[in-house]
Amino acid sequence: MKKTYKSATRDLYFHKGRSLVIITAVIFIIAFPLALQNLAPNLSETIELEQEEYKLSHFNFIFAGYLPEVFIENITHWIEDELGRPVAAELARIQLVHKYKISSGDWLQADLVSIDDFDNPALNLMKIDKGRAPITENEVALLTSFGEKESIPVGSEVELQTPVGIQKFKVTGYIRSIEFASYGLIQRGLFFFNSLSINRYLGFPLDSDLRNSFLIYIDGKVSLEEERRVIDRVNAEVEKLVEQNKSPPISFPWLTRRVSFRQSLSDALDITSKYMLVSTIFIFLIAGSIIFVVMHRYVQDQKVIIGAMYAYGIRKQEIIMSYVYRTSLLYLIGSVIGYYWGKMLLDKMTATLADSWGLFSYKTGFSLESLVFTFLSGYLILISFTLLALRPIFALTPYEAMRGRTTELKSSGMLFMLSSFIRLRSFKYGIRNLLRSRTRTILTTMSFILALTFSASIMYTDYSTRASVDVFFEQNVNFEIYAHTGFEDAANQTKLNSIQQIENVESVEPRFQLFGNIKGHPELVTYLVGLQHDSKAFIPPIIKGRNIQENTSEIMISNYIANVYGFSIGQTIMLTIFNKEMNFTVVGVHNDSFQTISIIADLDYLSSKFIVPGSNQTYAQRGISMFNILMIKLSDSSRTQQTVNLLNTEYEWIEYALSVEVIHRQQKSFVESQIQVVYILVLLGLIVAFMTVFTTQFISLVERDLEFGMLQVFGKYKRELYSETLVEILIVWLFTILAVFLLSPLVADRIWIQSVANQILYVKFYVSRSAQLFIAVFGLVSLLVSHGVSFRWATSLKPHETIREE
């Protein structure tokens, strides 16, 4: 081994602190980007694999009424005929949305699903986490996360408000299903019935074989085009039967793998990927500046040796290579640790998200591309910043280098001179020390700013997203209860009047709401919402274009539909409502936190287009609105829960009544699930910020150990040195915090919110005072801790050791 390399290797050992800092920076640029880049693909792959492993159905045709179980054979036949290949598995069941009162007194929507064969279902396989599946007509099982969160133990009894009155069921077990997300995510209850218990629930004879949900699973990939054809075919076939009164219409055809909670997960993953990409860039910048600070100092310390080597005739290239060798060696160590830390981090992040999203399991691994990208860019960053740090040294002649002349330790400049007028010495010295190594000071401050801006801007984004939902519910939702009825109830004025006559009800406004498909986009499930164009109860916030006009085919689309599917104002889109295809013109984009994927049309217009069941008149001709939701405003909102109770228990025609507070909670939970990765990033950001503060602080104090030692020899107490250096970091902190306060709103608004968060919901930027306070305190505490530890290290030399070193 050449002597220069031998000396370089030993030097790394003799300056362990410095080597550790570089290794830490390398760990940053390997571990974080590796974990960040692979999180979304890993989850995505997990979801894909689970869909196959647990045989997630491709189609779920939900009918507006019941059909015999054997009807599934018709659907199977149509699909096989359309696709020209066999259906692998089929299932007929009952699937309903009803209600359940949780222990807090709130009523929630509850999904009810009947399964004939829990042990060996044909598709949508399940996992029994605890207990067993229901067997008798008195038994149900719960979604694991629902049972656990709401503390409904296995073996206990639940009281359900069924269509035929209150009935009790015994909870036999907790089950996880590939089809449903966790309770934490959707905030809806989920009960699994067997065919007997669901019949008892509905008041059907126990041997009834009526079903309303027909599911199909096909082996191998099914393209979107094939799915569209299947939907069209089944719709057309069912329509023929409806005309012959042989079948109720299809209420909604679900593409289970593309819609519902799977869709929200893939949206979340999409957002996650974008967050991760921007975060990776941040990490590279932060780590790059740490490496520069350290290497710069390193090279400065070694300038006499470099000058001597240069003077002895060692070629510049060889000297440079010896430094590249040093950093490469540290990179090798750091990257191995970084790889394993990255794996650990990825495992933790994936586990957290998989758990909260209700996935069965998770699988982690790094893609080859991410490994190549991370290792190459990490090395490139390290070497670039090393060379950048070496550059000024080679601008000096060997003699200048050996004499210790440097362009770095400047004792000039206006600020430096102006500091002479500062009376308070600790400030004067502090400012001069900062000015003395300007590059170091600038880069240190920049690293702090970058690291804290990273965390602060993510915190702002998180706060703004929640605040946007809160502000929406405060300003745009002017009712307290959301009651779901059947469409047939719209024709019954007596029922509507009965609600208006309830004591405490101030006003009732009808609302139409139905799942709808945009023609040609079966994968996009949207809520078609019919609202009075001048609704007082619900005011959609318009972010682009204008409101719909009375009795026109105008619609407003939600921010999500505009962003994800690229629909725009002026465009005509065709919607299928109750098998009827209707054209609408987009006139505005709204930001509805109530239903983030929704299209709002004029209720009067819809009422004029649909016939009241069992008559030949439209709703408009009958002088009534076509509705299935009642938005109920109360005169005394403090008594909301009592009124919700009353509606759910005394009015059996109301399918479920929820307080707006519950919906607010659900929507917030949904939006949070979409940006859940933000919490992880905040944590990572804070770790990175602390490590940045620590490493740069450590280097800037440790490099002055001889100076501190000499000052102690002259009689300076440690506490005096401590307070002087503290002043320095307080000045840095002050500049950092000011810059973070200025920059983080911009980064949050222009980067995170505009390009990432806005995809789902239009998020308005709000300044979070608590985030500001947190960042300021966190920055200060990080600096104080880093300063304390580094100072202790930097003053560990005894006076006589200092003299010897000097």
Place this chain on the structure above:
Amino acid sequence: MSLGSDESVVVVQDLHKAYSLGSTIVRALNGVSLELKQGEFLVVMGPSGSGKSTLVNMIGGIDKPDSGSILVTLNEGNAVHLNELSPKELTRFRRQNVGFVFQFYSLIPTLTASENVELAAELIDLSNSEMKKRTKEVLEAVGLGDRLDSFPSQLSGGERQIVALARALVKRPKLLIVDEPTGQLDEKTGHEMVQLIRSTSEQFGSTVVMVTHDVSLKKYGDRVIHLSSGMIVKEESND
């Protein structure tokens, strides 16, 4: 000369100090005893590794012996055993009583000449005006009155060492420790430097211990001791 006479300001008795360098134990001092009188200029000579610096470091309160004692009576009737002081008490001792001049100047690069001197003056409780006055006075005494606002990087090697001397003298130290002050200087400048140390220390009433291995400088001392292998092997007087 008997140890511990009334005039003695420093009494060193049977000092021992060993360092371990890897697996080797180096006996830096091996039973050194000496006395220093008020205002005396002692030159310590000897080859490299003879224990010169270790000895003056102990007299200056920078290091502590393994055994033996160092009794210092700088304030009348107020004698202290340096070997018994805690690190904090040693710092206070150095702060109040000792001035140091080292071979490598050890100036703070971000402070001007006058500020480097003030830095030492700050360590004793002086009013701001008194500190300024003393700084100016000492820098003029050493002949640098016209370079008050120069930064170390703007000064020559000799000038830097003079600033280091001024820094040591500004607090009127009762004891001035000077370790190889001419190591970085040419012969002429070196002699001028030591003459300056001699004259200014007399002016400020300091007792001086100067380490050097330049034999031509021993003439500036009142007394010269020669160390070898951690022991005093020869003592000369320049009466």
